[in-house]
Amino acid sequence: MKKWVVFLLGLISGVVLTLVTMVILAMGANTNANNNGVTLFDQPGECLNAKAFEVMQVVDNNHALAHEVEWNDVLERYMQTGSGLLVLVTNDNGEYYYDDQIIEVPQGMCMRQVGIYRYQTRMDMEKTVPIVKLMSK
Numbered sequence: 671m672k673k674w675v676v677f678l679l680g681l682i683s684g685v686v687l688t689l690v691t692m693v694i695l696a697m698g699a700n701t702n703a704n705n706n707g708v709t710l711f712d713q714p715g716e717c718l719n720a721k722a723f724e725v726m727q728v729v730d731n732n733h734a735l736a737h738e739v740e741w742n743d744v745l746e747r748y749m750q751t752g753s754g755l756l757v758l759v760t761n762d763n764g765e766y767y768y769d770d771q772i773i774e775v776p777q778g779m780c781m782r783q784v785g786i787y788r789y790q791t792r793m794d795m796e797k798t799v800p801i802v803k804l805m806s807k
Contacts, residue, residue: 733767
């Protein structure tokens, strides 16, 4: 008789523990889903030294993944730099981004980091890149 009671209590505690674990995991997944991988800072960060970025992929209307490029005088075109810094460029001006677009940083302006963006690549790797926005120095 005691063996059945012990078995039943073990079964019930296993089910309860499984349900609690599932609820905790679901709450964590909802937190990540609500912010779409975007974490914004309270204050903008430092200016990046980059003078131009080339759009690699448009994420949505006001956001695009872009990598740092610099002008090559010999080839007379923009080329990816050695660091090839990948960023999520954002704007509030209503401008639309498109693939291979060059975003030049005007004089007196700079790209400031305003947050971080986490996303999954096609190869199921999680990447984290800075979110930058064109702002005055």
